[in-house]
Amino acid sequence: MKKIINDPADVVTESLRGLAAAHADILRVQEDPNVVVRADAPVDGKVAVISGGGSGHEPLHGGFVGVGMLDAAVPGAVFTSPTPDAVQAAISATTGAAGALLIVKNYTGDVLNFETAGELAAAEDLEVRSVVIDDDVAVADSTYTAGRRGVGGTVLLEKIAGAAAERGDSLDAVEALARKVIGQVRSIGVALTAPTVPHVGEPSFDLGADEIEFGIGIHGEPGRERIKAEPADELVARMVGAVVEDLPFTEGDRVLLFTNSMGATPLVELYLAHGIAERLLADRGIMVERRLVGPYITSLEMQGISLTLLKLDDELTELWDAPVNTAALRWKA
Amino acid sequence: MGCTPEGVANALRGAAAVIAEHRAELIELDRAIGDGDHGENMNRGFQAVVAALDSALPETPGGVLKLAATTLISKVGGAAGPLYGTAFLRASTVVSNQPELGAAEVVAALRAGLEGVRARGKAVEGDKTMVDALLPAVAAAEKAGGGDVAAVLSAAAEGAATGAESTVDLVARKGRASYLGERSAGHLDPGARSTSLLLAAFAEAAR
Numbered sequence: 001m002k003k004i005i006n007d008p009a010d011v012v013t014e015s016l017r018g019l020a021a022a023h024a025d026i027l028r029v030q031e032d033p034n035v036v037v038r039a040d041a042p043v044d045g046k047v048a049v050i051s052g053g054g055s056g057h058e059p060l061h062g063g064f065v066g067v068g069m070l071d072a073a074v075p076g077a078v079f080t081s082p083t084p085d086a087v088q089a090a091i092s093a094t095t096g097a098a099g100a101l102l103i104v105k106n107y108t109g110d111v112l113n114f115e116t117a118g119e120l121a122a123a124e125d126l127e128v129r130s131v132v133i134d135d136d137v138a139v140a141d142s143t144y145t146a147g148r149r150g151v152g153g154t155v156l157l158e159k160i161a162g163a164a165a166e167r168g169d170s171l172d173a174v175e176a177l178a179r180k181v182i183g184q185v186r187s188i189g190v191a192l193t194a195p196t197v198p199h200v201g202e203p204s205f206d207l208g209a210d211e212i213e214f215g216i217g218i219h220g221e222p223g224r225e226r227i228k229a230e231p232a233d234e235l236v237a238r239m240v241g242a243v244v245e246d247l248p249f250t251e252g253d254r255v256l257l258f259t260n261s262m263g264a265t266p267l268v269e270l271y272l273a274h275g276i277a278e279r280l281l282a283d284r285g286i287m288v289e290r291r292l293v294g295p296y297i298t299s300l301e302m303q304g305i306s307l308t309l310l311k312l313d314d315e316l317t318e319l320w321d322a323p324v325n326t327a328a329l330r331w332k333a
Numbered sequence: 334m335g336c337t338p339e340g341v342a343n344a345l346r347g348a349a350a351v352i353a354e355h356r357a358e359l360i361e362l363d364r365a366i367g368d369g370d371h372g373e374n375m376n377r378g379f380q381a382v383v384a385a386l387d388s389a390l391p392e393t394p395g396g397v398l399k400l401a402a403t404t405l406i407s408k409v410g411g412a413a414g415p416l417y418g419t420a421f422l423r424a425s426t427v428v429s430n431q432p433e434l435g436a437a438e439v440v441a442a443l444r445a446g447l448e449g450v451r452a453r454g455k456a457v458e459g460d461k462t463m464v465d466a467l468l469p470a471v472a473a474a475e476k477a478g479g480g481d482v483a484a485v486l487s488a489a490a491e492g493a494a495t496g497a498e499s500t501v502d503l504v505a506r507k508g509r510a511s512y513l514g515e516r517s518a519g520h521l522d523p524g525a526r527s528t529s530l531l532l533a534a535f536a537e538a539a540r
Contacts, residue, residue, distance in 0.1 A: 009377075033407075054410075077377075080370050080410040108508045112415035112453060116406070138512075145511035200360055200369045219368040221512050 001201045008199040012055045012075055019062055023327045026066040030093065033086035036062040036073040041094045047165040047174050048072065048094035051103040051158055052087060053110050054079040056197070057218055060155065060297045063328030069162035070326070071100075078197050078300070079219050081109035087117030091128060099127035099171040101178060103158055105150025106134040107217075127171060131178040133157055135187045135308065137246040138215025138223025149217040152260050152308035153185035155296045156320075159329065163322035177319070181310065186249075188242045189223075189306035190235065191216040191262065195299045214238065218262075218299050232269075236276040239307050244284060247311065251285030254312045256320060261295040262304035270294070273305055281309075290320055296328065336434035336482050336539075341397040342386045344538035349379035351534040352527065362523040366510035370411060371523040378409035378417070394434050398425035398442070412508055413524065416450050416463065423449030436485045440471075440478045443489055447471045454507065461503040461510060461517065463524035469496035470532055483539040490529070490536035497525040 005011050013031060020029040020036075029036050042048070051061045052074025061073035072090035076082035091100055100121075104114045114130055121128040135153030139145060161178045169177070191213040194203035204220045207213060212235070215223025224242075249255060259274035261267070274293050281288055289312055297306070310316070323333045352359075352375050359372030382404045391397050398421050406418030424442035428434055434442070447467045456462040473492030474485045500522035505511045510522070 076410045077370070077374070079368050080374055081412075083407045083410050083414055085407045108454070109411040109414070112412055113410065116415055144506045145514075146508055149512070197369055199373045200364065202364075204364060204369050217512065219509075221368055221509055222516070223512055 001196050001198075003196075003198055005198055011198050012077060015055070015058075016062065016075065019327065026325060026327060027062070030089065033083065033089050034075055035086060035090045035093060036065045036075065037090070037093045038065055038067070038071050041071050042096050043071070044096065045098055045168075046071075047098045047169065047171050048091070048096075048100040049103065049158065049162045049165045049174070050074065050087070050090050050094060050100055051154070052076065052082050052090065052114075053105055053107070054081055054219070056195070056300045057297050059295075059328030061158070064155070064158050064162075064326045066324070066326035068166045068322055068324035068326070069158055069329065078199065081107065081113045084113050084116040084120060087114055088120050091117065091121045091126060095121075095126050095128070099129070101161060101165070101171065101174050102128060102130040103154065103161060103178065104130050104132045105154055106132050106147055107149060108146050110150075129171060129175050131175060131182060133182050135182070135185045136217060136223065137186050137188050137242050138217075151189055151218050152187040152258055152297050152306045153182070153310065155260075155292070156185060156256060156258060156308065156310050157181045159324060160316060160319045163319040163324070166322065181316065184247065184311040185308060186243045186246050187306055187308040188239050189216045189218070189262065190214050190239065190304050191220050191299075192229075192303035193264065194220050195263065195302040197300070215242075216304060218297060220299050220302055232272055232276060236273050236307075237280055240277050240280045243307055243309050244281075244286065247309075249284075249286050249309055249311065252287070254287050254289045254317075255281070256290040256292070256310040256312055257281065257288045258292040258296075258308035258310070260297055260306045260308065262302045262306065263295060263298035264301045264303040265305050267294075270305060277307055290317065336394055336439060337432070338390055338392060338394055338397050340538070341394045342390055344535045345379070345382055345386065345397070345401055347538045348531050348534040349383045351530050352376055352379045355530055359523050359527055362521055362526055365520045366505060366513055366517045367523060368509055371413060371527065374409045374411050374413055375527055378405045378414065381408040393430050393432060395425045395428040395430060398428070412454070413527070416454050416524070419449040419453040420446035434482065436478055436480060436482050439482050439485050440474050443471050443474050456507045459503060460507045461500045461505040461522045461525075462507050463522070463528040465500045465503070465522065466493040466496040466525035466528035469493065470528070483536070486532065486536040486539045490532040493529040493532040497521065497529040500525045
């Protein structure tokens with residue numbers, strides 16, 4: 001393993017110090033437990049939007065802290081959900097009378113730890129609600145598994161819920177919007193290589209040189225099947241098909257298409273894949289009205305991409321377009 | 334061993350040593366069907382438990398178990414933190430403020446721990462999780478309940494070892510491994526293995 005690190009145990013904390021140094025105008029970092037907080041938090045009268053999860057998925061979630069998106073992010077150890085006391089620290093640093101919405105990805109550890117934190121916050125008379133995002137179509141949502149995972153759709157959900165909170169929506173309204181987004185966003189991911197977790201020191205799984213894991217989650221853990229490597233046209237068609245047929249998205253739908261790099265796939269391949277996906281969606285009569293392309297929810301240095309489709313309406317489009325100022329996502333109206 | 338605060342603390346120290354010794358093995362088991370962090374997370378948590386016990390030893394066995402619970406919840410993360418944390422928390426509650434535990438209390442604590450894990454993780458027997466080690470452990474402990482603490486814990490450890498071994502053939506239906514479906518069969522469940530290691534360490538300390 002070759003990485004630009006010191007002691008594997010210090011990777012997250014040292015990285016957060018760098019994040020704070022680079023973006024002091026946007027956010028600040030509290031240590032022990034580690035929490036990334038909006039520079040101007042707590043914002044009076046505003047619903048706090050909080051998310052978190054294992055580290056190693058940067059810029060998720062710390063890179064999305066700032067005006068128009070998250071009030072706080074709770075980074076756990078690499079690929080390990082944060083502990084309830086860390087979530088509670090994020091709630092304390094950002095939450096007032098307007099309450100807080102916790103955005104939780106559907107992974108067993110995240111759900112359990114955020115659930116416990118929510119109970120602790122309720123005991124302090126803070127109004128905290130949670131939504132669980134489960135946009136991954138690779139996994140059958142059955143009672144016999146932990147259910148669909150939260151993957152790329154998390155980024156879009158954080159942006160839209162954050163914009164709603166920023167414009168002054170109530171906790172009820174922000175929560176309802178979040179549930180609406182969760183209902184109409186779907187994703188699929190593929191891996192070409194495995195990531196190496198610093199404290200493990202070897203790749204998370206074994207994948208042959210000519211193999212692709214189809215339907216991965218954000219830790220590289222598998223979903224549907226292992227396939228032979230194939231040209232981008234065929235691979236992207238397989239991905240678009242899986243996403244479109246799930247909701248299903250139909251002719252005339254307006255969508256946001258998010259093409260994400262899992263860390264090591266370069267932009268040349270990412271744009272190539274995005275172009276194919278846009279063409280395939282146009283062929284189906286699905287209108288791509290907004291786009292996001294880049295490494296936004298990654299798995300360390302894993303090669304691979306994910307595709308996410310969100311069905312848009314006027315309100316969601318307006319919230320997507322609303323100003324945002326974070327380390328990783330920044331635009332004006 | 335008397336099941337005093339010192340005795341329970343020593344058992345936890347022993348457990349921490351065993352987890353440290355098997356850290357790489359747990360990582361490897363988890364790498365096969367999860368994401369490879371179980372050994373690291375458990376080791377971080379139990380080292381923190383030892384540090385907490387070194388700085389202040391609670392006055393009752395229940396207090397020691399509670400300190401272990403809150404430390405595990407705040408240091409482990411992942412799914413293992415809340416699950417093991419809940420197990421120790423429920424175990425501590427059921428023995429309340431008694432100064433020393435007998436065999437019956439130890440059995441009750443094990444049963445409470447199992448129920449806590451089941452409530453928090455919603456896993457049932459055969460899901461390929463730590464429940465598959467804990468359930469036979471508690472059954473064996475209840476059977477040996479007429480004996481002393483050492484006999485109870487040693488029965489529990491044997492039950493857990495057999496239960497953990499049984500997870501090899503199972504297809505995972507909970508947690509990270511469930512995404513592998515049929516491909517999860519043929520691998521020992523890391524959570525069941527760590528449960529078995531912990532109970533073996535407790536049994537060893539009671540001997």
